[in-house]
Amino acid sequence: MKPLNFRKLFTASWIYIPKAADSSSDLAYVTTEEELLKWETAWDTNQVSKTRIFQTALLNSKDIHIIAKYQNTQIVAGFIAYISSDAVGLSNVFNHTGQENIFHQARSFATQKFPGMPIVGYESGQNLNIARKADITILGRLSVWQEQ
Numbered sequence: 001m002k003p004l005n006f007r008k009l010f011t012a013s014w015i016y017i018p019k020a021a022d023s024s025s026d027l028a029y030v031t032t033e034e035e036l037l038k039w040e041t042a043w044d045t046n047q048v049s050k051t052r053i054f055q056t057a058l059l060n061s062k063d064i065h066i067i068a069k070y071q072n073t074q075i076v077a078g079f080i081a082y083i084s085s086d087a088v089g090l091s092n093v094f095n096h097t098g099q100e101n102i103f104h105q106a107r108s109f110a111t112q113k114f115p116g117m118p119i120v121g122y123e124s125g126q127n128l129n130i131a132r133k134a135d136i137t138i139l140g141r142l143s144v145w146q147e148q
């Protein structure tokens with residue numbers, strides 16, 4: 001891809017997340033622009049991006065569910081669930097509590113909200129190690145490239 005003027009952004013692993021019936025009652029939908037900004041700030045703790053990535057229009061999609069876990073008034077964990085005709089995709093998973101595996105709650109949310117749909121996603125680095133502890137299955141490797 002480099003000869004075609006692309007640079008590798010990151011590598012990761014495709015994952016399959018088995019269904020579960022655990023409770024995910026302490027999760028909340030992100031529904032307002034203010035909540036979305038708080039969610040994005042919690043997700044991007046290193047402030048890698050200088051511009052907004054998650055636009056308010058996402059809140060109007062019936063197929064995109066931005067989910068937050070609160071401690072008091074602070075967002076401490078979250079994920080995005082995207083429903084397609086074939087599967088539920090989980091992405092942008094994060095957890096700052098250090099107390100539990102957010103993949104368990106994300107899996108429970110997707111199982112309850114979209115029964116019968118396979119749950120998939122991709123992860124890398126520390127999040128992949130955390131996902132492994134939630135009994136996910138690694139399907140294969142992927143690379144994400146960006147045109148320079």
